[in-house]
Amino acid sequence: MYGTSIATRLVRGNSTSLAAASTSMLPLTSPFSTSASINRESRKKRLAREKRKANLEAREKRSRLLEATRPDPVLGYPPGKSDIWTQSELAQLIVRRDELWSTAPEADQETKQYNFGLQAEEAELLFRDLPGVAAQRSFLGEVTFEAAAIEQQEAVLKVEEGKKDNLQRILDLRNANSKGINFENRRRIVQAFSGEQPDNTGSPAVQAALLTYRIHNIASHMSSNRGDVHNHRALRTLVHQRQKIFKYLRRKDNESYLDTLRRVGLDARAVEGEITM
Secondary structure, eight states: OHHHHHHHHHHHHHHHHHHHHHHHHSOOOOSSOSHHHHHHHHHHHHHHHHHHHHHHHHHHHHHHHHHHTOOOTTTOSOTTOTHHHHTSHHHHHSOOHHHHHTSOOOTTSOOOSBSTTOOHHHHHIIIIIHHHHHHHHTTTTOOOOOHHHHHHHHHHHHHHHHHHHHHHHHHBGGGOOHHHHHHHHHHHHHHHHSTTSTTOTTSHHHHHHHHHHHHHHHHHHHHHOTTOHHHHHHHHHHHHHHHHHHHHHHHHOHHHHHHHHHHHTOOGGGTSSOOOO
């Protein structure tokens, strides 16, 4: 009995070892596979990474495009878009020194633009009627029809006509200096941008046009005098003043804001956001 039990135990132990060895040699199997879920997760990550990369590239492209088309904060238009300024109402309204001084007035040439704000109606009264009145003034109280008196009147009238020609050349805008041209341009700007109220110099549109005109003048000067530090500071001050005017105008009346931008030849981005000079 004792020997039999030992043999039985040995047989049972060997069979258990064989069963374990055979079990270890069999391939491991599971009721489900995790490889598919791993592949799906990596695919989601890859798609998200590609989408994020495309978004970053598109954002960078937009940034480069905005940077390339950013308007100059001084001139107010992007590179290659100078027609925004040249075709504006303000640019076509003002008198340019180089164009004005390119031709000198001649004695027999009719004057079309006058200095010191002289209007066409006033010039007509001054140059058409004044010589005859001045000539008659010399003979007030004298009633005579003698030939000598008539010749004397004609001589006086001829002298007055000569004075008229000299005065006309003096008042010709082509003989004006820079101050005279600036005065004429400011007068035209106030008259054109005042709107319903004539000579309304406090209007935001008038202020914006006057500041833009001054900015273009200083910018033209700075292009040939880059070492002029004083005017550079003045230019920066004027640019920020113009931006404040347009911010106020945009807050009060957006339609008038857009219309004024178009009339003075400015891109909206030149007065919106932070200005870096």
